[in-house]
Amino acid sequence: GQQLNQSPQSMFIQEGEDVSMNCTSSSIFNTWLWYKQDPGEGPVLLIALYKAGELTSNGRLTAQFGITRKDSFLNISASIPSDVGIYFCAGPPRSGTYKYIFGTGTRLKVLA
């Protein structure tokens, strides 16, 4: 079946560093969503992207909708300990549906 590949799978970073992660698809997406999930909790929506090339920020987070429509990127600036968690990308492989596919996740660990 269709998959969303996220990289890296996990990363350790120092507090204060910037973080970059990406998500790629084998087919075109018209919507990209980025989520963060803490242990034992549901995913929390960080950023939603709806247009190719779109760059959207939410505090220290910035996400971009790739111009090929097959990828998306999430950057976290000046990381802090509470950024620890798993970050997921998601999107619908077909327009006009809520049947979303989720990426495999990027596990972020921040060293104080």
Add this chain to the structure above:
Amino acid sequence: KAGVTQTPRYLIKTRGQQVTLSCSPISGHRSVSWYQQTPGQGLQFLFEYFSETQRNKGNFPGRFSGRQFSNSRSEMNVSTLELGDSALYLCASSPRTLTGELFFGEGSRLTVL
């Protein structure tokens, strides 16, 4: 505005039993989706309801079913539980009629013994 509410948060069942999980969406949201999350398979789509109608269904056996009520609240049921059904079941609601943001609840953690 209250978020998506799921009950129960935790439950333990034995093989062969059935379970019903409940989801109350954010007020005004008419689309409700259900996902299963496991360490091995990640987040997988179960089904989506809008105005009491199932619009999409994932690749799960018929033991997994759901419904939506007129007030948009939704339930999902799993019958004849198997060990592999142990997972975090997540409900999400959406404000748009078609494709948009998904807002998740905290999930129902099901353990099948």
